[in-house]
Amino acid sequence: MASRTTPLNKSKDPLKGFRVAVIGASGYGGLQAIRLLKDHPDFQVTYLGGLRSAGKRWTDICSFIPLKNDLVIQSPDPDEIALYADFAILSLPNGIASKLAPELLTRNIRVVDLSADYRYRSLSQWKSVYFQVPDGIEREDNELCNEAVYGLAEWRINEIANSRLVAAPGCFPTASLLALLPFLKQGLIDNEGIIIDAKSGTSGGGRKPKEHLLLAECSESIAPYGVIGHRHTSEIEQIASEIASHSIQLQFTPHLVPMVRGILATVYCRLRDPGLTAEDCTTVLKAVYRDFPTIEVLPVGTYPQTKWVKHTNKAIISLQVDNRNRRLIIMSAIDNLIKGQAGQAVQCLNIMSGLRPQLGLPITPFYP
Numbered sequence: 081m082a083s084r085t086t087p088l089n090k091s092k093d094p095l096k097g098f099r100v101a102v103i104g105a106s107g108y109g110g111l112q113a114i115r116l117l118k119d120h121p122d123f124q125v126t127y128l129g130g131l132r133s134a135g136k137r138w139t140d141i142c143s144f145i146p147l148k149n150d151l152v153i154q155s156p157d158p159d160e161i162a163l164y165a166d167f168a169i170l171s172l173p174n175g176i177a178s179k180l181a182p183e184l185l186t187r188n189i190r191v192v193d194l195s196a197d198y199r200y201r202s203l204s205q206w207k208s209v210y211f212q213v214p215d216g217i218e219r220e221d222n223e224l225c226n227e228a229v230y231g232l233a234e235w236r237i238n239e240i241a242n243s244r245l246v247a248a249p250g251c252f253p254t255a256s257l258l259a260l261l262p263f264l265k266q267g268l269i270d271n272e273g274i275i276i277d278a279k280s281g282t283s284g285g286g287r288k289p290k291e292h293l294l295l296a297e298c299s300e301s302i303a304p305y306g307v308i309g310h311r312h313t314s315e316i317e318q319i320a321s322e323i324a325s326h327s328i329q330l331q332f333t334p335h336l337v338p339m340v341r342g343i344l345a346t347v348y349c350r351l352r353d354p355g356l357t358a359e360d361c362t363t364v365l366k367a368v369y370r371d372f373p374t375i376e377v378l379p380v381g382t383y384p385q386t387k388w389v390k391h392t393n394k395a396i397i398s399l400q401v402d403n404r405n406r407r408l409i410i411m412s413a414i415d416n417l418i419k420g421q422a423g424q425a426v427q428c429l430n431i432m433s434g435l436r437p438q439l440g441l442p443i444t445p446f447y448p
């Protein structure tokens with residue numbers, strides 16, 4: 081296990097800002113992170129890592145997002161990364177980040193991991209959910225699992241600020257938890273019977289080719305998958321239980337829809353107080369998120385659309401109440417690649433660096 085000797089805010093160059101390595105640069109998460117960091121006033125991208133793309137110039141794989149320094153993608157080497165970076169964003173398949181992160185932490189590099197490797201409090205929990213990925217993986221970093229901070233930025237801001245290892249949440253959990261947590265935290269809903277019905281675009285599956293994500297397979301069709309025991313169920317339950325201080329078991333049903341990006345999560349739960357109206361619950365939501373420009377609470381009767389948050393680090397949320405049966409329905413839309421992935425990672429880097437959480441991030445909703 082890496083020793084905890086990292087000086088925070090390590091070595092900002094007053095002229096150029098903090099130096100960031102992006103590992104997994106050619107993938108969707110890496111690419112979006114580079115796009116956001118490239119124009120950020122306090123960060124500069126100084127190292128790119130990859131596997132199949134190693135040896136290629138950045139402009140060869142992504143000419144439409146030119147970097148001032150046309151870096152060559154490297155096969156990640158912790159000693160070299162330590163020469164060039166203060167922070168690392170790891171945007172890698174599950175099971176790969178946990179090989180690299182301990183090496184980076186011992187070299188005083190603070191890490192934001194976009195995979196699920198550090199989202200669970202214990203290694204045994206991670207193994208019970210991700211046991212097949214990738215085949216034969218050996219991990220012993222239980223203490224790091226325990227140390228890592230879950231990077232749901234609006235809910236863990238103080239912990240993220242002081243952390244050297246942040247586990248950025250999954251895209252489905254981000255949309256779902258931002259809607260659900262305010263009501264669990266305030267004790268306004270039953271802990272039982274919560275249902276999350278969620279839809280994702282195909283970029284949620286990553287850039288690596290997969291048969292079920294071919295246009296011919298998934299266009300003009302909507303389908304549920306992982307109806308029982310999807311991996312994100314346990315991730316959502318873990319954080320929901322922590323916030324509620326009570327063990328939460330819920331139903332999470334994801335669907336694949338034929339669009340490129342976006343998540344829409346609709347959360348169904350039951351109010352404890354039959355007298356609460358949609359306006360009352362909207363007031364609660366607004367109060368909880370009043371200090372966070374990354375969250376927009378819509379008026380009652382306006383329902384979020386994924387199109388409105390495309391390319392932004394914004395979540396838009398609204399709700400309804402059916403007083404016949406105390407049903408509270410909360411709807412939340414995000415861009416899975418930004419608020420659900422790379423944008424949230426940069427938001428965490430901002431917080432870790434003592435900057436404004438939304439600095440350099442697009443948060444203005446997009447209207448076509």
Ligand SMILES: NC(=O)c1ccc[n+]([C@@H]2O[C@H](COP(=O)([O-])OP(=O)(O)OC[C@H]3O[C@@H](n4cnc5c(N)ncnc54)[C@H](OP(=O)(O)O)[C@@H]3O)[C@@H](O)[C@H]2O)c1
Pocket residue numbers: 103104105106107108109110129130131132133134156171172173174176194195196249250251283284285286287288416417420421
């Ligand atoms: N897509 C989403 O909406 C989303 C949202 C939240 C979280 N996540 C999580 O974020 C992570 C990245 O997802 P993604 O969608 O960006 O995946 P992706 O598009 O498939 O990209 C994966 C990246 O990992 C690199 N890579 C794979 N194995 C490697 C290795 N052994 N060493 C170094 N680089 C390696 C690949 O590089 P080469 O091309 O060079 O091989 C590629 O750049 C995943 O864990 C995913 O679950 C995804």
